[in-house]
Amino acid sequence: MAYTKSMESVFEIIAEPNRRAILSLLVSSQQSVGEIERQLRMPQPTVSKHLRVLREAGFVESTVDAQRRLYRLKPEPFQEVNAWLDRFRRFWSDHVDALERHLDRMDQSAPAKRKTKKRPRGPNRGRDIGEEK
Amino acid sequence: MAYTKSMESVFEIIAEPNRRAILSLLVSSQQSVGEIERQLRMPQPTVSKHLRVLREAGFVESTVDAQRRLYRLKPEPFQEVNAWLDRFRRFWSDHVDALERHLDRMDQSAPAKRKTKKRPRGPNRGRDIGEEK
DNA sequence: AGAGCATATACGTGTCAAGGTATATTAAGG
DNA sequence: CCTTAATATACCTTGACACGTATATGCTCT
Numbered sequence: 001m002a003y004t005k006s007m008e009s010v011f012e013i014i015a016e017p018n019r020r021a022i023l024s025l026l027v028s029s030q031q032s033v034g035e036i037e038r039q040l041r042m043p044q045p046t047v048s049k050h051l052r053v054l055r056e057a058g059f060v061e062s063t064v065d066a067q068r069r070l071y072r073l074k075p076e077p078f079q080e081v082n083a084w085l086d087r088f089r090r091f092w093s094d095h096v097d098a099l100e101r102h103l104d105r106m107d108q109s110a111p112a113k114r115k116t117k118k119r120p121r122g123p124n125r126g127r128d129i130g131e132e133k
Numbered sequence: 134m135a136y137t138k139s140m141e142s143v144f145e146i147i148a149e150p151n152r153r154a155i156l157s158l159l160v161s162s163q164q165s166v167g168e169i170e171r172q173l174r175m176p177q178p179t180v181s182k183h184l185r186v187l188r189e190a191g192f193v194e195s196t197v198d199a200q201r202r203l204y205r206l207k208p209e210p211f212q213e214v215n216a217w218l219d220r221f222r223r224f225w226s227d228h229v230d231a232l233e234r235h236l237d238r239m240d241q242s243a244p245a246k247r248k249t250k251k252r253p254r255g256p257n258r259g260r261d262i263g264e265e266k
Numbered sequence: 267a268g269a270g271c272a273t274a275t276a277c278g279t280g281t282c283a284a285g286g287t288a289t290a291t292t293a294a295g296g
Numbered sequence: 297c298c299t300t301a302a303t304a305t306a307c308c309t310t311g312a313c314a315c316g317t318a319t320a321t322g323c324t325c326t
Contacts (some may be wrong), residue, residue, distance in 0.1 A: 016284080020217075027220055033303055046285065048304055054150035067293045067302045074227030082218055082225075084153075085211065087160055092208040092215075149314080166273060179315065181274055199271045200323045 010077045012086075013057045018042060019050050023059060023073065030072035032065070134145045143210045144217075151175060152183050156192060163205035165198070204262065 013036075014020055021040050027101055037047045051071055054060045059077050062069040148155055154173055158164055164172075170180045184204055187193045192210045195202045 009148070009150070011144065011148045011153070012283095013143070015144045017142065018284090020144070027224075032201045034301095043286075044303070045287080045305080049284080052304080064293095069303065070150050073221065075221075078218060078221045081214070082222075085215055085218065087157070088206065088208075088211045089215075091206055094213050116220070167271095174325085177273070178275080178317085182314080185274080196325095201325070202273065 008053075008057060010057060010059075010080050013053060013059060013077070014081070016053075018046065019054060019059075021053065022047070022050055026060065027069060030070045032068040033071055034055045034068065036071070047072065141190060143190060143192075143213050146186060146210070147191060147214070149183065149186075151179065152187060152192075155180070155183055155187065159193065159204060159206045163203045165201040165203055167201070169204070235260075 014023070018040070022036055025036055025039060033044065033047055033051065036051075037041075037044050040047070051060065051062075051069075055062065055071075057077060058074055060071045061074050062071045064070075139224070151173070155169055158169055158172060166177065166184065169175075170177050173180070183257075184193065184195075188195060188204075190210060191207055193204045194207050195204045197203075234263055
Protein backbone atom coordinates (compact mmCIF):
# COMPACT_ATOMS: atom_id res chain seq x y z
CA MET A 1 0.00 0.00 0.00
CA ALA A 2 0.85 3.55 -0.03
CA TYR A 3 2.50 2.83 -3.27
CA THR A 4 2.68 6.06 -5.05
CA LYS A 5 4.44 8.61 -3.12
CA SER A 6 5.44 9.80 -6.48
CA MET A 7 4.49 13.38 -6.28
CA GLU A 8 7.75 14.63 -7.59
CA SER A 9 8.39 18.25 -7.04
CA VAL A 10 8.14 20.50 -10.01
CA PHE A 11 11.83 21.19 -9.62
CA GLU A 12 12.80 17.62 -10.29
CA ILE A 13 10.65 17.73 -13.38
CA ILE A 14 12.28 20.75 -14.92
CA ALA A 15 15.74 19.60 -13.91
CA GLU A 16 15.83 17.43 -17.00
CA PRO A 17 17.19 19.27 -20.05
CA ASN A 18 15.14 17.32 -22.55
CA ARG A 19 11.99 18.09 -20.66
CA ARG A 20 12.82 21.77 -20.63
CA ALA A 21 13.39 21.54 -24.37
CA ILE A 22 9.96 20.00 -24.81
CA LEU A 23 8.36 22.67 -22.70
CA SER A 24 10.09 25.35 -24.71
CA LEU A 25 8.76 23.83 -27.88
CA LEU A 26 5.24 23.84 -26.58
CA VAL A 27 5.37 27.52 -25.81
CA SER A 28 4.75 28.41 -29.41
CA SER A 29 1.86 26.04 -29.90
CA GLN A 30 0.66 22.56 -29.20
CA GLN A 31 2.59 19.79 -30.86
CA SER A 32 2.21 16.13 -31.59
CA VAL A 33 4.70 13.58 -30.34
CA GLY A 34 6.10 13.12 -33.80
CA GLU A 35 6.66 16.81 -34.28
CA ILE A 36 8.50 17.05 -31.00
CA GLU A 37 10.49 13.99 -31.93
CA ARG A 38 11.60 15.52 -35.21
CA GLN A 39 12.34 18.99 -33.99
CA LEU A 40 14.36 17.84 -31.02
CA ARG A 41 15.86 14.86 -32.83
CA MET A 42 15.27 12.61 -29.96
CA PRO A 43 14.03 9.01 -30.12
CA GLN A 44 10.31 8.58 -29.89
CA PRO A 45 10.24 6.49 -26.71
CA THR A 46 12.26 9.14 -25.01
CA VAL A 47 9.80 11.80 -26.03
CA SER A 48 6.86 9.73 -24.89
CA LYS A 49 8.42 8.97 -21.56
CA HIS A 50 9.23 12.57 -20.86
CA LEU A 51 5.78 13.61 -21.91
CA ARG A 52 4.36 11.13 -19.49
CA VAL A 53 6.35 12.63 -16.66
CA LEU A 54 5.34 16.10 -17.70
CA ARG A 55 1.72 15.11 -17.93
CA GLU A 56 1.66 13.45 -14.54
CA ALA A 57 3.27 16.50 -13.06
CA GLY A 58 0.67 18.72 -14.61
CA PHE A 59 2.97 20.56 -16.97
CA VAL A 60 1.17 19.42 -20.08
CA GLU A 61 -2.09 17.89 -21.16
CA SER A 62 -3.01 16.05 -24.29
CA THR A 63 -5.92 15.61 -26.61
CA VAL A 64 -6.44 12.90 -29.13
CA ASP A 65 -6.34 13.68 -32.83
CA ALA A 66 -6.74 10.49 -34.75
CA GLN A 67 -3.65 8.48 -33.98
CA ARG A 68 -1.84 11.45 -32.69
CA ARG A 69 -1.71 13.05 -29.34
CA LEU A 70 -1.48 16.78 -29.22
CA TYR A 71 0.29 18.11 -26.19
CA ARG A 72 0.01 21.60 -24.81
CA LEU A 73 1.18 23.45 -21.76
CA LYS A 74 -0.68 23.87 -18.53
CA PRO A 75 -0.01 26.86 -16.31
CA GLU A 76 -0.19 25.59 -12.75
CA PRO A 77 3.26 24.11 -12.23
CA PHE A 78 4.86 27.23 -13.58
CA GLN A 79 2.96 29.22 -11.06
CA GLU A 80 4.28 26.95 -8.41
CA VAL A 81 7.85 27.58 -9.45
CA ASN A 82 7.09 31.25 -9.53
CA ALA A 83 5.67 31.10 -6.04
CA TRP A 84 8.84 29.52 -4.75
CA LEU A 85 10.93 32.06 -6.55
CA ASP A 86 8.98 34.88 -5.02
CA ARG A 87 10.64 34.39 -1.69
CA PHE A 88 14.01 35.13 -3.17
CA ARG A 89 12.86 37.95 -5.33
CA ARG A 90 14.00 40.64 -2.99
CA PHE A 91 17.53 39.63 -3.71
CA TRP A 92 17.47 41.09 -7.12
CA SER A 93 14.32 43.06 -7.75
CA ASP A 94 14.39 45.09 -4.58
CA HIS A 95 18.00 46.02 -4.40
CA VAL A 96 19.33 45.29 -7.77
CA ASP A 97 22.26 47.38 -6.75
CA ALA A 98 25.18 45.10 -6.79
CA LEU A 99 26.80 47.98 -5.06
CA GLU A 100 25.01 47.55 -1.84
CA ARG A 101 25.68 43.88 -1.92
CA HIS A 102 29.28 44.61 -2.49
CA LEU A 103 29.38 46.98 0.43
CA ASP A 104 27.71 44.44 2.61
CA ARG A 105 30.41 42.04 1.77
CA MET A 106 33.15 44.44 2.70
CA ASP A 107 31.32 45.39 5.82
CA GLN A 108 31.96 42.11 7.42
CA SER A 109 35.22 41.17 5.93
CA ALA A 110 36.87 44.25 7.32
CA PRO A 111 35.84 44.57 10.94
CA ALA A 112 35.44 40.91 11.49
CA LYS A 113 37.90 40.12 14.16
CA ARG A 114 35.62 38.20 16.35
CA LYS A 115 36.90 35.46 18.48
CA THR A 116 35.12 32.29 19.12
CA LYS A 117 34.92 33.19 22.69
CA LYS A 118 31.48 34.46 23.34
CA ARG A 119 28.79 34.33 20.75
CA PRO A 120 25.39 35.65 21.72
CA ARG A 121 23.44 32.60 20.78
CA GLY A 122 23.08 33.26 17.14
CA PRO A 123 24.35 36.07 15.00
CA ASN A 124 21.15 36.16 13.12
CA ARG A 125 19.54 39.22 14.38
CA GLY A 126 15.96 39.60 13.48
CA ARG A 127 15.62 36.13 12.22
CA ASP A 128 12.60 34.11 12.98
CA ILE A 129 13.18 30.86 11.23
CA GLY A 130 9.99 30.23 9.45
CA GLU A 131 10.10 26.74 10.74
CA GLU A 132 7.77 23.88 10.35
CA LYS A 133 5.06 25.63 8.54
CA MET B 134 42.04 25.73 -18.58
CA ALA B 135 39.36 24.29 -16.47
CA TYR B 136 37.82 27.61 -15.93
CA THR B 137 34.23 26.68 -15.75
CA LYS B 138 33.56 23.78 -13.58
CA SER B 139 31.00 21.25 -14.46
CA MET B 140 28.45 23.97 -14.73
CA GLU B 141 25.32 22.19 -13.80
CA SER B 142 22.14 23.91 -14.65
CA VAL B 143 20.54 25.87 -11.90
CA PHE B 144 17.56 23.57 -12.20
CA GLU B 145 19.50 20.53 -11.18
CA ILE B 146 20.76 22.43 -8.21
CA ILE B 147 17.39 23.38 -6.87
CA ALA B 148 15.94 19.99 -7.62
CA GLU B 149 17.37 18.74 -4.35
CA PRO B 150 14.97 19.27 -1.41
CA ASN B 151 17.71 19.73 1.15
CA ARG B 152 19.34 22.38 -0.96
CA ARG B 153 16.07 24.23 -1.27
CA ALA B 154 15.72 24.02 2.48
CA ILE B 155 19.15 25.54 2.91
CA LEU B 156 18.33 28.32 0.48
CA SER B 157 15.15 29.01 2.35
CA LEU B 158 17.07 29.30 5.55
CA LEU B 159 19.47 31.76 4.07
CA VAL B 160 16.70 34.05 2.97
CA SER B 161 16.36 35.46 6.44
CA SER B 162 20.04 36.06 6.99
CA GLN B 163 23.44 34.54 6.55
CA GLN B 164 24.14 31.43 8.56
CA SER B 165 27.06 29.32 9.59
CA VAL B 166 27.29 25.67 8.70
CA GLY B 167 26.57 24.66 12.26
CA GLU B 168 23.47 26.77 12.43
CA ILE B 169 22.15 25.26 9.25
CA GLU B 170 23.01 21.84 10.55
CA ARG B 171 21.05 22.35 13.73
CA GLN B 172 18.04 24.04 12.25
CA LEU B 173 17.59 21.52 9.49
CA ARG B 174 18.67 18.59 11.65
CA MET B 175 20.87 17.22 8.98
CA PRO B 176 24.35 15.75 9.41
CA GLN B 177 27.20 18.17 9.05
CA PRO B 178 28.89 16.52 6.06
CA THR B 179 25.61 16.62 4.23
CA VAL B 180 25.29 20.33 4.87
CA SER B 181 28.84 20.99 3.78
CA LYS B 182 28.48 19.01 0.62
CA HIS B 183 25.28 20.73 -0.37
CA LEU B 184 26.82 24.07 0.40
CA ARG B 185 29.69 23.23 -1.85
CA VAL B 186 27.34 22.49 -4.70
CA LEU B 187 25.41 25.65 -4.04
CA ARG B 188 28.59 27.68 -3.91
CA GLU B 189 29.97 26.28 -7.13
CA ALA B 190 26.68 26.99 -8.80
CA GLY B 191 26.75 30.56 -7.58
CA PHE B 192 23.75 30.32 -5.30
CA VAL B 193 25.71 31.18 -2.19
CA GLU B 194 29.00 32.65 -1.17
CA SER B 195 30.86 32.38 2.07
CA THR B 196 33.09 34.46 4.25
CA VAL B 197 35.35 33.25 6.98
CA ASP B 198 34.57 34.09 10.56
CA ALA B 199 37.18 32.47 12.74
CA GLN B 200 36.60 28.76 12.34
CA ARG B 201 33.19 29.30 10.94
CA ARG B 202 32.04 29.94 7.45
CA LEU B 203 29.14 32.26 6.99
CA TYR B 204 27.05 31.53 3.96
CA ARG B 205 24.72 33.94 2.26
CA LEU B 206 22.66 34.01 -0.90
CA LYS B 207 23.71 35.38 -4.23
CA PRO B 208 21.12 36.66 -6.65
CA GLU B 209 22.33 35.62 -10.06
CA PRO B 210 21.09 32.04 -10.27
CA PHE B 211 17.68 33.08 -9.11
CA GLN B 212 17.58 35.60 -11.87
CA GLU B 213 18.43 32.83 -14.24
CA VAL B 214 15.50 30.75 -13.09
CA ASN B 215 13.34 33.79 -13.34
CA ALA B 216 14.49 34.45 -16.87
CA TRP B 217 13.59 30.95 -17.90
CA LEU B 218 10.24 31.24 -16.26
CA ASP B 219 9.53 34.44 -18.10
CA ARG B 220 8.99 32.64 -21.33
CA PHE B 221 6.08 30.76 -19.88
CA ARG B 222 4.64 33.63 -18.01
CA ARG B 223 1.91 34.41 -20.46
CA PHE B 224 0.41 31.02 -19.82
CA TRP B 225 -0.46 31.62 -16.25
CA SER B 226 -0.82 35.33 -15.99
CA ASP B 227 -4.44 34.69 -16.82
CA HIS B 228 -5.13 31.77 -14.54
CA VAL B 229 -3.98 33.29 -11.32
CA ASP B 230 -6.60 31.49 -9.32
CA ALA B 231 -5.83 28.08 -10.67
CA LEU B 232 -2.77 27.72 -8.55
CA GLU B 233 -4.57 27.18 -5.31
CA ARG B 234 -6.69 24.44 -6.72
CA HIS B 235 -3.65 22.88 -8.22
CA LEU B 236 -1.78 22.83 -4.97
CA ASP B 237 -4.75 21.47 -3.10
CA ARG B 238 -5.17 18.73 -5.59
CA MET B 239 -1.64 17.56 -5.32
CA ASP B 240 -2.24 15.48 -2.23
CA GLN B 241 -4.19 12.73 -3.77
CA SER B 242 -3.20 12.91 -7.34
CA ALA B 243 -1.72 9.48 -7.70
CA PRO B 244 -0.42 9.61 -11.16
CA ALA B 245 2.22 6.96 -11.39
CA LYS B 246 2.98 3.45 -10.44
CA ARG B 247 6.47 4.16 -9.46
CA LYS B 248 8.24 2.43 -6.73
CA THR B 249 8.18 3.65 -3.22
CA LYS B 250 9.98 6.79 -2.62
CA LYS B 251 10.65 8.29 0.70
CA ARG B 252 9.93 11.87 0.20
CA PRO B 253 7.99 14.22 2.41
CA ARG B 254 6.04 12.37 4.93
CA GLY B 255 3.21 13.31 7.11
CA PRO B 256 2.04 16.64 8.21
CA ASN B 257 3.38 18.78 5.50
CA ARG B 258 1.10 17.51 2.79
CA GLY B 259 2.38 17.39 -0.65
CA ARG B 260 3.81 20.74 -1.22
CA ASP B 261 7.24 21.61 -0.12
CA ILE B 262 7.04 25.24 -0.82
CA GLY B 263 7.30 26.13 2.77
CA GLU B 264 9.58 23.69 4.39
CA GLU B 265 10.96 20.30 4.20
CA LYS B 266 12.75 17.92 6.41
C1' DA C 267 52.68 22.37 21.32
C1' DG C 268 48.40 20.47 22.37
C1' DA C 269 43.35 20.15 22.89
C1' DG C 270 39.02 21.13 20.98
C1' DC C 271 35.79 22.94 17.89
C1' DA C 272 34.09 23.96 13.11
C1' DT C 273 34.15 22.69 8.52
C1' DA C 274 35.69 20.14 4.53
C1' DT C 275 36.67 16.01 2.00
C1' DA C 276 37.45 10.88 0.83
C1' DC C 277 35.43 6.60 0.31
C1' DG C 278 32.08 2.94 -0.08
C1' DT C 279 27.16 1.95 -0.87
C1' DG C 280 22.48 1.94 -2.48
C1' DT C 281 18.98 4.05 -5.06
C1' DC C 282 16.81 5.91 -8.87
C1' DA C 283 16.17 8.00 -13.12
C1' DA C 284 17.32 8.35 -18.05
C1' DG C 285 18.58 6.05 -22.29
C1' DG C 286 18.28 2.20 -25.65
C1' DT C 287 15.93 -1.54 -27.72
C1' DA C 288 12.14 -4.20 -28.38
C1' DT C 289 7.35 -4.80 -28.21
C1' DA C 290 2.52 -3.60 -27.21
C1' DT C 291 -1.52 -0.70 -28.07
C1' DT C 292 -4.56 2.00 -30.80
C1' DA C 293 -6.34 4.21 -34.92
C1' DA C 294 -6.89 4.64 -39.98
C1' DG C 295 -7.11 2.86 -44.57
C1' DG C 296 -7.14 -0.48 -48.08
C1' DC D 297 -8.79 -8.61 -41.56
C1' DC D 298 -4.25 -6.96 -42.48
C1' DT D 299 -1.02 -3.39 -42.81
C1' DT D 300 0.92 0.75 -41.64
C1' DA D 301 1.38 4.83 -38.83
C1' DA D 302 1.56 7.01 -34.27
C1' DT D 303 2.28 6.56 -29.66
C1' DA D 304 2.87 4.11 -25.31
C1' DT D 305 5.10 0.85 -22.33
C1' DA D 306 8.26 -3.02 -20.59
C1' DC D 307 12.77 -4.52 -19.64
C1' DC D 308 17.50 -3.91 -18.98
C1' DT D 309 21.68 -1.41 -18.22
C1' DT D 310 24.38 2.34 -16.77
C1' DG D 311 25.72 6.34 -14.45
C1' DA D 312 24.97 10.03 -11.31
C1' DC D 313 24.26 11.48 -6.89
C1' DA D 314 22.88 11.65 -2.14
C1' DC D 315 23.84 9.54 2.13
C1' DG D 316 26.65 7.69 6.16
C1' DT D 317 30.96 7.00 8.28
C1' DA D 318 35.41 8.11 8.91
C1' DT D 319 39.08 11.19 8.50
C1' DA D 320 41.54 15.39 7.16
C1' DT D 321 42.23 20.35 7.37
C1' DG D 322 42.08 24.62 9.69
C1' DC D 323 41.45 27.91 13.40
C1' DT D 324 41.63 29.47 18.38
C1' DC D 325 42.75 29.44 22.95
C1' DT D 326 45.42 27.78 26.87
